[in-house]
Amino acid sequence: MAERRLHKVLSAVVKIKPGEEVLAVLIFFYFFLITAPFGIVKSLRDANFLEDLKAENLPYAYLSAILIAVAVSFHAKLQTRFSRRSLLMSTLVFFILTDLVFWALFSRPHWDWLALIYWMWANLFVVALTTQFWFLVNDVFNPREAKRLIGFFGSGGILGGVAGNLLPGFLAKPETSHRLLLVSAAFLGLCLVVVGLTFAWLRKNEDRYAAAPKREPKPGGKESRHVGLGDSFRSVASDSYLRLMAWIVLVTGIVSTFIDWQSKSLIQSDPVAQQNYASFFGRFNAGILVFAFLFQLVMTSRFINRFGIRTGLLIYPVIILLCSVGIGVFPLLGFAIAIKGSDKALSYSINQSSRELLYIPVLPALKYRAKVFIDMFLNRFSKAVGGVILLGLIYLIQRPPFTAMGLSPLVWVSFVSGAFVLIWILLNLRISRAYVREVKTQLAKKWERADEVVAGTMDVDAAKLVVDAIESRTESATLFALHLYELERQNKLTPEIRGLLALKPLGGSSPGTRPLFEYDASPWVSDFEESGVPAEMDKEIREILALDSYQKVIGDYAGQVIEGKTAHAETRKMELSKAIGLMNGRSAIAERLDDLLADDSSKVFQYAAESAGRFKKKVHVPLLFMKFADPRTCEDARSALERYGATIVGALSDYLEDSGESGLVREQAASLLARVGDQEAADALLDALGRGETALKNVLIDALDRVRSEVPEIAFKDEVVRDRFETEIRNLGPPRTPSDLLPVFKLLGLIYDHEDVFRAYQNLLKGTKDSVAYAIELLDHTVSQDVKDRLFPILEGLGGRGGRGTPP
Amino acid sequence: MVINKREKNNIVIFDIEGEIRRSDITDVTLHQLVKEQLEVGKKQILLNFDKVDFIDSFGVGEILASYISTHNLGGKLKLARISKKLYLIFQVTMLTKVLEIHDEEDAALQSFFKE
Numbered sequence: 001m002a003e004r005r006l007h008k009v010l011s012a013v014v015k016i017k018p019g020e021e022v023l024a025v026l027i028f029f030y031f032f033l034i035t036a037p038f039g040i041v042k043s044l045r046d047a048n049f050l051e052d053l054k055a056e057n058l059p060y061a062y063l064s065a066i067l068i069a070v071a072v073s074f075h076a077k078l079q080t081r082f083s084r085r086s087l088l089m090s091t092l093v094f095f096i097l098t099d100l101v102f103w104a105l106f107s108r109p110h111w112d113w114l115a116l117i118y119w120m121w122a123n124l125f126v127v128a129l130t131t132q133f134w135f136l137v138n139d140v141f142n143p144r145e146a147k148r149l150i151g152f153f154g155s156g157g158i159l160g161g162v163a164g165n166l167l168p169g170f171l172a173k174p175e176t177s178h179r180l181l182l183v184s185a186a187f188l189g190l191c192l193v194v195v196g197l198t199f200a201w202l203r204k205n206e207d208r209y210a211a212a213p214k215r216e217p218k219p220g221g222k223e224s225r226h227v228g229l230g231d232s233f234r235s236v237a238s239d240s241y242l243r244l245m246a247w248i249v250l251v252t253g254i255v256s257t258f259i260d261w262q263s264k265s266l267i268q269s270d271p272v273a274q275q276n277y278a279s280f281f282g283r284f285n286a287g288i289l290v291f292a293f294l295f296q297l298v299m300t301s302r303f304i305n306r307f308g309i310r311t312g313l314l315i316y317p318v319i320i321l322l323c324s325v326g327i328g329v330f331p332l333l334g335f336a337i338a339i340k341g342s343d344k345a346l347s348y349s350i351n352q353s354s355r356e357l358l359y360i361p362v363l364p365a366l367k368y369r370a371k372v373f374i375d376m377f378l379n380r381f382s383k384a385v386g387g388v389i390l391l392g393l394i395y396l397i398q399r400p401p402f403t404a405m406g407l408s409p410l411v412w413v414s415f416v417s418g419a420f421v422l423i424w425i426l427l428n429l430r431i432s433r434a435y436v437r438e439v440k441t442q443l444a445k446k447w448e449r450a451d452e453v454v455a456g457t458m459d460v461d462a463a464k465l466v467v468d469a470i471e472s473r474t475e476s477a478t479l480f481a482l483h484l485y486e487l488e489r490q491n492k493l494t495p496e497i498r499g500l501l502a503l504k505p506l507g508g509s510s511p512g513t514r515p516l517f518e519y520d521a522s523p524w525v526s527d528f529e530e531s532g533v534p535a536e537m538d539k540e541i542r543e544i545l546a547l548d549s550y551q552k553v554i555g556d557y558a559g560q561v562i563e564g565k566t567a568h569a570e571t572r573k574m575e576l577s578k579a580i581g582l583m584n585g586r587s588a589i590a591e592r593l594d595d596l597l598a599d600d601s602s603k604v605f606q607y608a609a610e611s612a613g614r615f616k617k618k619v620h621v622p623l624l625f626m627k628f629a630d631p632r633t634c635e636d637a638r639s640a641l642e643r644y645g646a647t648i649v650g651a652l653s654d655y656l657e658d659s660g661e662s663g664l665v666r667e668q669a670a671s672l673l674a675r676v677g678d679q680e681a682a683d684a685l686l687d688a689l690g691r692g693e694t695a696l697k698n699v700l701i702d703a704l705d706r707v708r709s710e711v712p713e714i715a716f717k718d719e720v721v722r723d724r725f726e727t728e729i730r731n732l733g734p735p736r737t738p739s740d741l742l743p744v745f746k747l748l749g750l751i752y753d754h755e756d757v758f759r760a761y762q763n764l765l766k767g768t769k770d771s772v773a774y775a776i777e778l779l780d781h782t783v784s785q786d787v788k789d790r791l792f793p794i795l796e797g798l799g800g801r802g803g804r805g806t807p808p
Numbered sequence: 809m810v811i812n813k814r815e816k817n818n819i820v821i822f823d824i825e826g827e828i829r830r831s832d833i834t835d836v837t838l839h840q841l842v843k844e845q846l847e848v849g850k851k852q853i854l855l856n857f858d859k860v861d862f863i864d865s866f867g868v869g870e871i872l873a874s875y876i877s878t879h880n881l882g883g884k885l886k887l888a889r890i891s892k893k894l895y896l897i898f899q900v901t902m903l904t905k906v907l908e909i910h911d912e913e914d915a916a917l918q919s920f921f922k923e
Binding site for chain 2: 477478481485537540541543544545547549550552553554557572575576579582
């Protein structure tokens, strides 16, 4: 009941699913309770530094990020020793205690450089706690869930930051601001309780969420997924996509350092800020975060869902570029506030969300390894790099010939910052392209159409010929010889097939073995064995078949056979039907094929159809279609018509359109058109689908899918496909399984990348939460917005089984 | 190609030697020889291919023409001792269904008496 009420409340602000409410709220408060003390700590950090050491020493503070990076490395090692729960809890306890130590130190007269040590501690505080937070989010939510809920969690963080900054904003006094450290310790104490509750909830719900502590690997055990900094670096270095992400983080960090220096330099010279730095920074940061909060709550998810990752990644650097150029031209406090405000608002909202989404196509194990280096180390190290560049730049511009230009350090820094932002934009463009590529790679194609697999792995026609040859051994020596001749002409009479046909007695001269050939034709069959059908012999046979005398002799014989005047009439007709296939289609004997095609015997028809398939005469098409009605002859008729290829598209279209024909005939016509697979055939199929052939709908969609998968360059009329898609969705009802959606996906495959659409479908079929999420993610980058609007609610309704594999 | 004629019990036997091919046409063809015998009333003819190394489509045409001529006059033309390869060609072209072929000359001669 309580959960239902909670669900109702949360549904108003976030797309939440039943069962997610408690965890979502806990994670929301977890983020709130680490960002609130961070607001206090950060305001005091900036105020203390400007009061005790001034802005000109800021580059040293940025350089101290190297020490932070070392500490992060140590933190990474700790990860390999402790479970997630233990690490989170002990980290919180560490920061509570050290927070109290700093309160004690700032309570009495202190050394100026204590501000730098406090700066480093504050930064470690931020990086350790936020990284651990995102690790937990990654542990318990799959990418799709995270994408849906990230706005809600992020809002918790921003709200915490606002609250934390408003405290110094309204309560800080120049001499007693350090007392606020006691408040931040209290927030961390509450956070300790929330983290404990979160793990307790996960333990209870471990069937749904794999990050439950019970399922965690033993610390230091072989299965541990915690990694050190070296391992993490090697993982990043060996993957081009992760390398690109690392470069972006590095450049972002450098730009961020420049922005911080630009804004603080301007703030330091502002008389209002000088009166109470802690209060100024508190209010300033709170204002920024309110803006960021509103932006995050209302805009981030919608913005990314609507415009995608690429725009999400670009909007931040573009705004920073504009502000940076603004400072370079007009170095006013307003621009300082604008650039810092944009930096914080957008980095907490769109940039952080987009960056987390960039991890989606990275395999979970690799993601965990990479995050240690990229998020925990490089994110901080980049600030140090920014500090070094800043120091070098300030040193350089104070010397000729730069001094002669008369520009202030602020202007120089702004222009160099702008150059780095341009690099950042280029890197973002590259990674947005790589992102889609990586998502596709992640969803490797796991199956193909069954008929394509069969056709690709075995020669169906040759297999049929071998089977027919085996069967003909006991039927007739002539029929057997005709099969052997055909196999040999097609170079299919391999040693294996010879063995299968038992042309050679097993064991050579063993008295216990004999040729299986009932007619004891081994004397002449050995010719096949020894030399196959030499080209000269083949030529002789062709010439004999063309002889007038031959046509006369065999013509007379054929007449007797067809009239049933010979013994073993059926066998003789079978022989004749097959032999006719060797002749010229225009010969007099070949004209008798009509009679053989009309024969009642399915065995006779089998060989007659085979010969008809060779001649491809349109006059035989109706005779072949007639045989679809008989299950014994249906397949042979189909095989023969398949051999006609594109020459009978018109006739097939007529059969397909003729509502007077049986469903079976029309289905076969559709299937044969698919086999033809040219533009004309595709158009005929699509036209039939467009006419609303309800009974044939699935057959037509399958036929079109076959054309698409075999001949990707065929174009399908977008309008017709979309109309049908709309109808399918409308008639779908509540799908019970993803396989109900197969016709819908086949239709989408006609107008979008076929392989991508089916990769997505395969993952839907797999049915795990992650696979469904990846499927939707891929479709998100493949289909148009109107399709997404119709399809995604259905896909998200499918849910998915189970969790995310092994926990961290 | 060399063709020798002999008779046994009123059956004309042609012993053919060498290769029967278009490029090796002799003054008198097999078909002409058969026709000569048919014209003199000899309607039981046996072609012995024991010493034939090769027959091309022209040679098969000669056999078929001889068969037609004999058949039209109500006679019988049979073959004996053909090579395995030729038998195979006859199988594939279905000529084994029309032509009477025997492994040995004696068997072929006996078959004339049985009719």
